[in-house]
Amino acid sequence: MISKLNLENILFLDIETVPEVQQFSDLDKTKQTLWDLKSKYQRKEDESAEDFYERAGIWAEFGKIVCISVGYFKLQGDTRQFRVTSFFGDEIKILKDFKNLLITHFSETKHVLCAHNGKEFDFPYIARRMIIHNIELPHKLNLFGKKPWEVPHLDTLELWKFGDYKNYTSLKLLTHILGIPSPKDDIDGSEVYRVYYEENQIDRIITYCEKDTVAVAQIFLRLRGDSILTDDDIIHI
Template structure:
């Protein structure tokens, strides 16, 4: 049961992604053709492949990670602290630093990774980008040969579904209905491309990513029936 989980054994996370290049024209001809084929069903006849390229960050084959934010609980004598930090900048360095964190602090069988829609997006995206950059997968992301109950991943979207596979609930909606402070008070995912490539404001993206990570932790607390985190319990490292 979720209430039996030790919060200190969970690493909460969120990622922000953008297209691998600023413009569609920056891709070589082969990659442009591959993008046109890959995106044809999503864009249909409403957009050209070039017009649709701002959304390429959704796919690991055409995007890259610009920030991974993580958070974890430290509980001493019933006093909670939720520590949040971020990896950002060069993607290879982001991935290697994140991998080092997993290996050094979250590598035991009891440790779990938790994200919202993480099983469909965050976890496989990170793993795919590691493979693309020839980075050996850490145990927590290497699912080959694992049985479903052996996968060390928690997903707040999956927990909220309660077995209903037809339902998708965004992080913004779920925080709203559960009375969790909204993380979407500045930008949302659709604006990360503009903030990264046009405004070149990585700090703003990091702040947004950290808010999402905190929101994931808050949702898990609500699902457990625990008290939400107060501002003074959240420590940015």
């Protein structure tokens, strides 16, 4: 039961991604053809591969990570802190810094990672981008040969499903119905491309990513029956 988990052993996280280059025309001809094939069944009938390219960040083969935000609890008596920090900038540096965090602070068997829809998106995306950049996977992301109960990942979307695998509930909807302050008060995922490439405002993306990370932790607390964090409990590092 999640109520028995030690909060200090959980690393909460969220990632933000964009297409690997700004414009479809910036891709080489082979990658353009591959994107055309990859996106064929997602596009509307009258929508071209180029028109659809702003959404390429969803796929690790055509996108890149621009921010990983993480949060973790520090408990001392009745005092509870949730510390949040972010890795951003060059993708290779983001991935290496995140890997170093896992190795140095979250490498023990008791440690687990937690994200919303993390098993379908965040965790495999990070792992795929590491492999693309020839970065050896840290133990927490290397799932080869692991049995389901050995995978050190928690997913608040999966926890909310309660076995109903046809159901999808967004982070925004789940925070609203659980009475948690919304993380979507500035931008949402559909705007990250524009904010990153057209407005060059990485700070807004970092803030958005960190709010999502806090929201994941808040949802986890609600699922345990614990009180949610106050603003005073949240420390940005």
